[in-house]
Amino acid sequence: MLKLKVWSDFACFTRPENKVERVSYDVMTPSAARGVLEAIFWKPEFQWQVREIHVLKEVRRHSILRNEVNTLASAKAAQKWAKDGGGFDAEDDRAQRNALILRDVAYVICADIVLRPHTTDPLAKYTEMFQRRVEKGQAFHQPYLGTREFTAFFSPPEATDTPANVVRQLGGEYAERAGELDLGPMLFDLRFEEVRKGRVKYRAHGEGGPRWVQGNAQPVFFDAKLRHGGVLHVPAELYAPTGGGGA
């Protein structure tokens, strides 16, 4: 299992039910962890499967008010601006939104590289590439924790990086005695299904190389539980038959 330590001053792993006036999950979601890993290293030949997330620091929530915009940036809109000779004026599209985010966070992500069927090279090639990149601090793009404003820093974990007792902090002594804290349903990832006239267009990777397809994306949730002080275990069966793990 590969391990990566990430940390940041702020993080926001947005709950879907509070997506506008954001509220963060207390712990990093598997899909956010996958996003960090893919920012550092990804190839169409494999898929990241997050196994565990260790919470290294106590959960600190922080409420902020931010200026956001109402319109989604899209290539189509940009083409229209170019054609009209104008651009996007954020002032006209402004909205102030409250966000309940996390402060001063650090995690260790434990994940596996799982090769796709069309891969011909051995697993060791990719794991070693990943480890070299982490040691050098290389990334395809700067990783972030939840939203792009919250830049993440990364390094190989050290022996002293052990989980903080978040189970007690969030669940009190009863949870600590039980050795487990139920965080409720947490977003696992988006599951993509290829459908004609689907809602989204995405790039699928397979034996014949990458191709653009249409399909639907459905959010998948799992019962998140913290154990061993502050370790979130991601059930392996979530990666089973229908894929999962994002596009």
Next chain:
Amino acid sequence: MILKELVAYADRLEREGKALPFMYAPQSIKWLVDIRQDGTFRSVTSTYAESNSKKKTAKVFNAPNVVRGVDIKPKILADKAEFVFGLGDGNQERLARQREAFLQLVRDCAAQTGRDDVRAVATWLSGLDPQAFHAEHLAKYDDYTSADQFAFMVDGNVLIHLPEVQAFWAKVCTPTEEDAFVAQSLISGDTGPTMSIEPVKIKGIFGGQTAGMNYISANASAFESYGLRSSAIAPVTFDEARKYATAMNTLLADWNTSLSVGGVTYAFWTSEGGIPPVGPVLRDPEAVEQTVKRGRLASITAPPKAVQADPAEFRDALQSIFEPPGVKISNEAAFFSLGMTPSGSRIAVRTHLKSTVGATTQRLAQYFARQDMAPMTEEHVGKLYGLYVLIGAMYRDPKKEKTEADTDALVRFALAGGPLPHSFLQRLAARNRAEKAVTRPRAALTKMVLLSRAKEFQMDEHKDLTHLDDSYPSAAYHLGRLLAVLDDIQHAVMRANTTLVDRFYGSMSTTPYAVMGRLIQGSQAHLQKLRKENKFRHDEKQDLLQSVMVKLQPRDVPQRPLTIKEQALFSLGFYHQKAALAEQMRERQKAAHDRKLQQASSDPTTPEGDKDHD
């Protein structure tokens, strides 16, 4: 997590028979139309009555509820005049359609329930001339408007209360599964049809829309993703959505399970047992104060001011308030708190908290014990402050400020502990400078912030900063005391229009090195005058000044502006010294009063004595 717990609470209400019928909500219904069993009209009566505040209000009924957009959606047997009679100032064609839709719904209800009383209403409505009805029965009332709600009675029975009508309405409101978005619900984890729009609006958020607000909504493209629109961004089944909104409405409608202060609205609930009235206790802790005082008076003979605040004492007081006769609170039950503010038609979550009832009681006890502060007057003895007073102490006019963040921080501190923000100290110091005074709530809050960050500020845990402490190891604290003593000396000599504190609190509390020498020099003239007028008082004040000055070695007085922690300690030193002087004065006055009474009782020839004899 929050929604899951709210759904669990709604299930609990249903199990205990306290839940409202499906898609019912408390609503003001102003008019009751009474129909005979044969479908003829009997009367129309107003439910409008004077309330305690002498303001006229319509009676509140648990009535059918629906979220309406531009589409025409009537409510069964209780709706506005626009729907019931097609009366109103709007588009006549639309009014006719609204009336027709209402009538059709009543006919369907009569057919499906088979009830004669519902059929009687349908019969009467079918043959009604709305304009003539209005002219004859409604026009004479000045307070009638077409937005008023009407409900129907037959033979004294209000029809919306009938179980058959409620069952029919539940069936009408349940969406068909054909067009629904099928996905995994984020509350239960089950896959099935999900809601397209929240079926019940949440009401009771301070500053929010009176018609109600949404918890889950996405009305702009920036909030949508992966092609999922509107509420599909967070798939929840229709029934779960109804349950969490109903549970929230139940909590917010009850004074004991909600709190609205400083722009933030809170809801409190538990996983089992009674819900402790945390909101009222935080809003106005008078009950806690009285219980603590009663406890103290029963157990001790010394005056309350001599007793140090003990969290256990407050915990016992809270438990006696939390468990009135007939209510069983489980200390091991989970305790939930949710703080919300409005944002347009949407709810913004400011804070959410999960703890146990027992742990929350402990924290609250600690919070109240931390408020203990030396009294400046008799009324201050044992006085506790509500949230609004504490927050308001940091502002000139809290009504004109955005106090949400501060309120939230203080509520979090009261319920979960942890540190209070640094910004509190800055605001408190600024208010002290602006008002040139340290009020008791400000002193109490300053102490609370310092002790909540004891480790960071290197505070001595054995010194709780409640009363004057001669040996406190901080020059800033004694500088505050010095200003109070110098002011007292000036006051003993003259009644100045602008006192020493008025002129020097600001500079002394920030840059004492620059003004301290000047102030001490000035006080010598006051002492000289006092020595000539009243030797006893001069010696007393001289001793007091000396006792402060011995704590202020020149090397201890910083030659730089005081840090925010030092400014806080300065204000506490100033307050404590003032409070000690005030107490001394009270004791002196009491002694003088006692002497006078003694003299009067021992000498019957004095006028007072004569009066008593009369």
